[in-house]
Amino acid sequence: MGDYIVLAISCILVNNILLAQYLGNCPFLGTSKKMETAVGMAMAVVFVLVMAGVITWIVNTYILQKYDLVFLQTIAFILVIAALVQFVEMFLKKSIPALYSGLGIFLPLITTNCAVMGVCLINMKEEYNFLQALVASFSYAVGYGLALVLFAGIRERILLARVPTPLQDTSIALVTAGILSLTFFAFKGMV
Amino acid sequence: MAKTLVQEFTKGLWEEIPPFRLVLGLCPTLAVTKSVENGIGMGVATTFVLVFSNILISALRKLIPSKVRIAAYIVIIAAFVTVVELLMQAFTYPLFLKLGIFIPLIVVNCIVLGRAEAFASKNGILPSTADGLGIGIGFTLALGALGAVREVLGAGTFLGHAVFGPSFEPFTFMVKAPGAFMCLGLMLCLMNLVGKK
Numbered sequence: 001m002g003d004y005i006v007l008a009i010s011c012i013l014v015n016n017i018l019l020a021q022y023l024g025n026c027p028f029l030g031t032s033k034k035m036e037t038a039v040g041m042a043m044a045v046v047f048v049l050v051m052a053g054v055i056t057w058i059v060n061t062y063i064l065q066k067y068d069l070v071f072l073q074t075i076a077f078i079l080v081i082a083a084l085v086q087f088v089e090m091f092l093k094k095s096i097p098a099l100y101s102g103l104g105i106f107l108p109l110i111t112t113n114c115a116v117m118g119v120c121l122i123n124m125k126e127e128y129n130f131l132q133a134l135v136a137s138f139s140y141a142v143g144y145g146l147a148l149v150l151f152a153g154i155r156e157r158i159l160l161a162r163v164p165t166p167l168q169d170t171s172i173a174l175v176t177a178g179i180l181s182l183t184f185f186a187f188k189g190m191v
Numbered sequence: 192m193a194k195t196l197v198q199e200f201t202k203g204l205w206e207e208i209p210p211f212r213l214v215l216g217l218c219p220t221l222a223v224t225k226s227v228e229n230g231i232g233m234g235v236a237t238t239f240v241l242v243f244s245n246i247l248i249s250a251l252r253k254l255i256p257s258k259v260r261i262a263a264y265i266v267i268i269a270a271f272v273t274v275v276e277l278l279m280q281a282f283t284y285p286l287f288l289k290l291g292i293f294i295p296l297i298v299v300n301c302i303v304l305g306r307a308e309a310f311a312s313k314n315g316i317l318p319s320t321a322d323g324l325g326i327g328i329g330f331t332l333a334l335g336a337l338g339a340v341r342e343v344l345g346a347g348t349f350l351g352h353a354v355f356g357p358s359f360e361p362f363t364f365m366v367k368a369p370g371a372f373m374c375l376g377l378m379l380c381l382m383n384l385v386g387k388k
Contacts, residue, residue, distance in 0.1 A: 019368060020368050021222070021368075022217075022218050022221040022222040022368060022371065023218050023222075023296075024218065025217035025218050025221060026214075026215060026216070026217055026218070026301050029214065029217070071273065071277065072273070073295070074269050074272055074273050074276065074295040074298055075266065075269040075270065075273060077295075078265055078266075078269050078298050078299070079262075079265075079266070079269075082261075082262055082265055108261070111261070111265070111299070113299065114218045114296050114299045114300075116299075117295070117296060117298065117299045118218075118292060118296060121292045121295055121296070122292065125291075125292060165383070166380045166381075166383035166384045167376075167380045167383075168383075170214050170376075170379055171376050171377075171379040171380040171383065172376065173376070174372050174373070174375050174376030174379060175372070175373050175376035175377065176376075177372040177376075178369045178370070178371075178372030178373035178376060179369070179373075181368045181369040181372055182369040185367065185368065185369055
């Protein structure tokens with residue numbers, strides 16, 4: 001049990017998927033301008049990532065490894081993720097239309113969110129067992145959501161500040177992300 | 192005709208150079224630019240995928256039904272990424288190990304899918320090739336430049352050769368994650384300064 005808690009903490013804080021492993025940055029910058037979209041995106045990522053982590057683990061273990069097809073991993077994983085995202089999109093459109101329109105184009109873009117694909121690949125690389133893969137996927141997703149929501153809060157404040165013209169928009173956002181990343185860096189050595 | 196091809200090619204080098212003008216494909220940009228070598232290796236691999244997927248998608252653009260086009264594009268891109276992955280594993284094994292999971296992650300690089308959707312699906316084979324090549328080379332240059340800044344400051348080396356004397360204390364900050372974000376942000380700021388005469 002202790003091992004799983006250590007794994008969870010390391011995935012949420014120490015190896016934060018966004019700020020320490022640099023995955024999923026495009027939607028991170030794209031949806032963090034408003035708190036509302038950031039929260040929506042964070043929830044969508046948690047949902048998709050956990051399911052993707054579990055399903056790719058099953059596909060990898062019971063199909064790819066069994067029949068010696070591991071070289072098809074990239075194609076197989078991206079197909080699983082694309083299908084999942086389609087499903088989430090249909091689900092949100094039907095049941096939560098407000099959130100659906102709020103997320104806009106970023107929902108289909110979860111397919112190309114490297115965080116989702118990246119976590120699936122990390123799970124395979126570290127050779128996690130089923131429970132570890134589940135815990136890791138969930139914790140990475142929570143870490144992603146945490147970083148995204150924190151960053152959205154900061155960016156809403158930046159809107160009120162006077163930023164020099166060349167630094168505006170993406171540029172200042174990246175510098176701010178660097179500072180946020182520095183704070184997460186302090187967790188290194190905790191686990 | 193020849194002139195427009197040149198235009199399609201050169202726009203990727205300055206006007207639409209990723210990741211500065213088109214803020215896409217940030218993850219590999221941040222992650223692999225610890226050194227010039229990694230940056231350029233990643234850029235070349237991405238260019239390969241970009242050119243071939245652009246060619247194939249442009250050739251098939253009338254056959255792919257528009258409803259399932261994204262899925263079709265992703266499968267095409269994933270196939271080329273697998274090709275690159277296997278080639279790199281065979282011929283440049285040390286680089287393959289260094290880039291790690293970021294090679295399969297070219298599949299989800301927004302630049303590749305972005306070009307497929309915005310350009311190759313609407314244009315002929317030749318312009319699409321020029322577009323893929325231009326954007327790819329622009330991306331390689333950008334990664335090389337970012338890698339150069341980070342390697343020189345963060346490790347005191349350029350392509351593995353020491354630049355400064357032995358008394359130089361490297362800014363380890365630059366090769367770590369926070370340095371990556373800030374370095375890219377400041378380079379973007381520099382581009383804005385130069386671009387807005």
